[in-house]
Amino acid sequence: MRKLYPLLASSLLSISWSADAQVQPLRVQAGRIISGTAPLARPMPQQAGPVARTSALAWSSAASLLAPRAQHAVEVLNGKIYLWAGYDGSVAMSGSQVYDIATNVWSVGTPYPFAVRGHAHAVGNNGLLYSFSGSNGAVVPNNCYSFNPATSVWTAIAPIPTPVWESRAVTGTDGRIYVFGGEGSPTITQIYNPTTDTWTTGASMPGDALGSVAVRDANNLLHVIAGFNRNYSAVNTHYVYNPTTNTWTTAAALPAARAQAAGVLGANNKIYVMGGKSDGGNLSGSFNTTYVYDLATNTWSTDTNLPTTLGETKAVSSGTALFVVAGTGNGSAQSVVYQSGVTAEVTATSWTGAISTDWSDADNWSNDVPTTTTAVTIPAGRPRYPVLTTGTYTAGALTLASGGALTQSGGTLSLTGNFSNAGTFTATGGTLALTGSASQTLGGSSTTSLWNLSVGASGTSLSGPASVQRLLTLNGNLTTSSQPFMLLSGPALTAMVVNSGGIVVGTAAMQRYIDPSLNAGLGYRHYSSPVQGTTVADLATSGFTPVVNPDYNTAPNPGATRPFPTVYGYDEARLTSASALTQAFEFGYFSPAALSNALNPGRGYTVNIAASEKVALMGTLNNGTVPVGALSRGSQANAGWQLLGNPYPAPLDWNAARTGLPTGVQDAIYVYKSADQYNGSYQSYVNGVGTLPGGLIPAMQGFFLRVSQNVPSFSFQNAWRATSYQNPTFNRATADARPLVQLDLVDARGTHEPTFVYFEAGATADFDSHFDAGKLANSTGLNLSSEAAGQQLAVNGLPVLTAGPVSVALAVGVPTTGTYVLEAAVLANLASTAVYLHDAETGQRVNLHQQPRYSFTASNAALISGRFSLSFGPLGPLATTAGALAARVQAYPNPAHSQLTIVRPAGGTASATLLNAVGQVVRTVALPTAQTTLDVADLPAGLYLVRVVVNGEAVTKRLVVE
Known part of the structure; x- marks a missing residue:
């Protein structure tokens, strides 16, 4: 809270006013106290109806913070409560504390990158924590950060377009984070997309909201409740935002005006608002009241008060437990933590299949279409069974009974409870998303084979054998619990894992299918x-x-x-x-x-x-x-x-x-x-x-x-690692019949910069967007490209080769003077075509079939145009050089058994020498013709070298004799 500090407050009390003086209301902006009239009147509070009284909550004290804090961020993830930044009643803080719910112990966390208070915060669907803007008492920065609990690292993200203090953030089911209101822009809706790291703007709120409560309900509606107006007086407004339609409506008003209260959705699908203040000054008192909003009836009730008054406070929900964490009370920051359990609201429905296979048709259920709090049973003996195709389907716990069936070909099945499978679950598409606020279980007596599985931040444990066909996304931990768990691989799909804040705990197996198209044996x-x-x-x-x-x-x-x-x-x-x-x-x-x-x-x-x-x-x-x-x-x-x-x-x-x-x-x-x-x-x-x-x-x-x-x-x-689904084929090269040259420019460090030239029907000598790729210059200065129609190309598609020669100009860029190499790394489907590299400066014309590497000196660090070119034409007789000879000498079969055939270029004299593995000569024979067959039946099995000499040029082949 932007506070009136005691020294200033006491001085204000001693001011003498004249009878004619007009008293100006005090306002607090960006950590400064300003007198003057607010530019706009505040919206009138909504009329609250009668309030019922219940006493379902039973508050008790949990371990206190390591140090008092208020206007802080609090989120829960994987059984831990994360608290960061805030202030101690006077100055902004950057420190972080982490609470282990299981052990009731607080520890020191990774500090926030800078001291700030009144910042918005949320848990992303990707298992990261997010923090937005805030104030350090003097300025309202636009800095925003994400935190990865797995690495304990804060990372800067895109700055918020409009910096705000005491705004509130909520994550939608679409993964986007919605930031509502705040000082200076109290009606603004700013939307952050963690996937693209970008911001957009949504529809403005009907009225002001800063220091409000913001909660997402089970139907993905976002509630912004109470808070300050721009005059820093508390209001009791209740606005509801629909992210799908980008529209606002109003709901039942909070029974009393409150600001900087704690708010959270309980496991019973009710919204709890606890504590809070009435205005922005430090002389105003805080409250200990608890209000409960029933989504089903659009009504408020009261519940058990907090043990002490708290404002500038925060709350989280973990499983069936509510936690209210610190804040201000009795004029100072507090370190208290209170917790209470709630009874989860559970309705039940059973699949009947009376009408169709449509999950979303209420007539196919015994008690309406399931919601996130509905316990669902799919029993045996039904005339039809549900088929999930597109869209999102929700349920609490899902029990697939023996004899029951569920088919998913698309869409997302989102469960907040356990999935028990004793029936037949068939997945040919779609995603099972486990989104509960507490750890869930998955499995049963039947193997559950999923297309995609997304594990929520609260984690999941297996209770039976399971497998994933395509994508496993871990926002929380998947504990295998000694159950069989397999990442599957087949002709169409191989499963992969994206660790987005979670890991697989325990033993898992991964398959690897081999594509047989090039070699089935x-x-x-x-x-x-x-x-x-x-x-x-x-x-x-x-x-x-x-x-x-x-x-x-x-x-x-x-x-x-x-x-x-x-x-x-x-x-x-x-x-x-x-x-x-x-x-x-x-x-x-x-x-x-x-x-x-x-x-x-x-x-x-x-x-x-x-x-x-x-x-x-x-x-x-x-x-x-x-x-x-x-x-x-x-x-x-x-x-x-x-x-x-x-x-x-x-x-x-x-x-x-x-x-x-x-x-x-x-x-x-x-x-x-x-x-x-x-x-x-x-x-x-x-x-x-x-x-x-x-x-x-x-x-x-x-x-x-x-x-x-x-x-x-x-x-x-x-x-x-790839972080979105990819399925590169194991052990298979793409069969490509197109003639193609890959020419590499190589520097002294071995850095390779390639360009490609290929020939295909439909391509032209001009630039074609379907066949060519323009060259983007490398900042290293090492660049190689071909030229067509005045453009430099990284990939150059040309018409099908004909009898006439084709010339392709090259452009070579080097960062410094020195010696470089042009290397023909690939000469594909060009066995009957001569490929020459021409150096106009030296006059050399190199047959790349015979000499694939050409060394040259560049005397200036610049783009060299007009010096080098490639030419393609009919292949003439090849000289018997060592490079060409190696390609024309064959020894087969390999492995050999009783006979070995050696093929060499016709003409001249030739011989072959067999050497054993230690280099000893085993046999030397003449090769009088282009093809000679030798008897090797008497040779011991093993590894040999065959040295063939043709007209004084030698080539060595490796041979296995069995």
């Missing part, structure tokens, strides 16, 4: 664990048993190891210069020592498994920072590669991750895609473009990245 799939406490053995399915063999790691011929492992990790430190075998990238793979070895979160594992197998990993779901440890870089040419994995039960957004990578971790990531049992390809993604769709790494997906130096520590961050 056995193949290497890269996995990672979304849980803690799982092992290699847990990769087993009904049709797959993992095999490990530590002998593989030290065998001179690892390919001959029996049994041959089917699960591998990767360690780049295994690479040495001892032989060609130990220098190869593949030598980094190792077998875990035992099936009991942990699947370490954040690390990747490759598993040779069929696409028909669905792995499910069980443990504690990962959330928050997941440490991986150090990432090493050896001295070998293939050193520095790391097989990591998404550690979260949600897709990983590499667009978010790449901005927070530690020094030495290169941006590019590579996701392996199986083509057959032993072979495959990599999707790459860097700098927001590439072949990994959207830069999203699916849950349970392993991937490679590379470090350019030793990295002491690497951790995955929660901020890298």
